[in-house]
Amino acid sequence: MTATGYLVLSIGALLIGGGAFLAGRATARPRTERPAGLTVADLMGMVVQSAHDGIVVLNGFGDVVLHNPRAADLGVVRNNRVDDRARRAAELARETHEVVPVDLSSLEVKGRQPEAVHAQVKVLVDGFVVVHASDESDAVRLEATRRDFVANVSHELKTPVGALALLAEAVLDASDDQEEVRRFSAKIMQEATRLGTLVTELIALSRLQGAEKLPELNRVDVDVVISEALGRSRLAAEAVDIEITTDDPSGLGVEGDRTLLVTALSNLLDNAVAYSPPGSPVSVSRREVAGFVEIAVTDRGIGIAEDQQTRVFERFYRVDKARSRANGGTGLGLAIVKHIAANHGGEVKLWSLPGTGSTFTLRIPAHQTGEGHTADPSPSELATTRLGGEL
Known part of the structure; x- marks a missing residue:
């Protein structure tokens, strides 16, 4: 049985149990003590109130007799009145005795309100109708x-x-x-x-894209990653008379996949070279900050306007389409960098100013020793670093 079916049964039992309880209260003397244990109706009510989806029960007149907090969060119920679209769907469900789907998406999305709310409306018993809405x-x-x-x-x-x-x-x-x-x-x-x-x-x-954090992470030497990425980008840089400089080796290590990290840094370097004027400098630096290793690529290129900085990591987005096509760019390089960083539990950050240049910073969790400090690489580690998954 589906989750919706269980909820419908729960609400039906709750209504029947509640009706029996009220009938009993009408004939019996009032009791001042609380029952020793929870009843089935109590448990059903708790299920409805804690449900992730919105639940609303309407009587034969279309009035709200029961709803959970989630229904109000989704906008299905406001001021104890159900959405008119749900009310009309309830009338149709009573006429046809069939499940009626209805779109209850807000016509004016404000703040963090859900953009798409879909519901199913179904008849319960004695004219009662349940509206089951989900985000x-x-x-x-x-x-x-x-x-x-x-x-x-x-x-x-x-x-x-x-x-x-x-x-x-x-x-x-x-x-x-x-x-x-x-x-x-x-x-x-x-x-x-x-x-x-x-x-x-x-x-x-x-x-x-959409992959979870890499399941097997190995210690990767940052200096080796930078060296390999420089080797990939050197030919393109020399072709336009751009010199890529780096700071001194650091001995830092990160948790990750070396092949993917080299690909990410190579894409950042290629991007810096492609969008820099001939003869301008490009630099690479590395440092450890608050448990993360930051590898920064800085150029003195055309820069990126503030309104475009949130879009440069989108697939196929190009700051300068003419220059990108002239250099054979696909518009996927930075999107790949973003996903590699995310799959390592890190991120890529951007600082840029038009006419001044840009700095892309790849942040990856540092490799931790038992004492919580980054371990220095040993020659045997560098020699036996296992290559990760191929792209």
């Missing part, structure tokens, strides 16, 4: 996110696929001109690389 806001937001994700992916994939088709047609038309064939072939290679990067990052994001 579906999370499910509605998740579905909206899914639709947006599918639409964004479709749009982003169409661009390189369409370009490949046009370039292939151009190669066929210019088959007798070797120079044109080489030129179009180079562009085909560029678009194919971009498409491959996009698919790889989509797969990585799909694996990370």
Whole structure:
């Protein structure tokens, strides 16, 4: 039996038990002592009052005879009056004797009020009707996110696929001109690389998004993570005459997956290089603060306006779309960083000022020894660090 069925039975028993109790009170002398134990009606009432969903019982006139606090929280009952939509659904349920679904979402969302409240209305006994309402806001937001994700992916994939088709047609038309064939072939290679990067990052994001905290965390040396990330980003930085500087090795360790952490830091470095003018500096620093290791990537690039800072971690969002496409950016790098940090029990923070630059700080829980301090890495630890899951 479903949870709704149990609640309906509970409320029915409560009403029947309450009616019998009142009938007994009408014929018996008043009692001043309290019963020694809880009755079934008492237990049913406690179930209704503590239910996570909103429960409202209406009589034959549509008046509220019983409701729990959750019903008021969801806005189904206000000032001991039920929502008119629920009242009309109750009338229909009495006529048809069927379960009637009804949308009780607030027409004016204010503060933390649920965005989507759905209910089922069902006849109990003797004209009594129960309204069982639940907060579906999370499910509605998740579905909206899914639709947006599918639409964004479709749009982003169409661009390189369409370009490949046009370039292939151009190669066929210019088959007798070797120079044109080489030129179009180079562009085909560029678009194919971009498409491959996009698919790889989509797969990585799909694996990370919605995942719980990583079940097996190992000690990862922060200096090794920074060294590997620098190795990945050095070629792109040298191509635009950007020097990436770092502070001294720290010996700090974090709890996590080395492969994922290197990917996150590489994405931050690539982002800093892509949005910085040629010849400008990019720096990486590390420190331990309140049980977290912070790895900060600072650039002197174009910066990010305050109204855009909350959106840069969204999928496919680009601060400068023209520059991002010119560099082959997919708009997924920072979204991947956010989810890697979250899956490690950490976060990524941003400080930025247009025209001055940006600092992205990756915060990951520090590795703790028995005494509660970060342990210094030993040579054997560094040599035996196990690689985590592949992207």
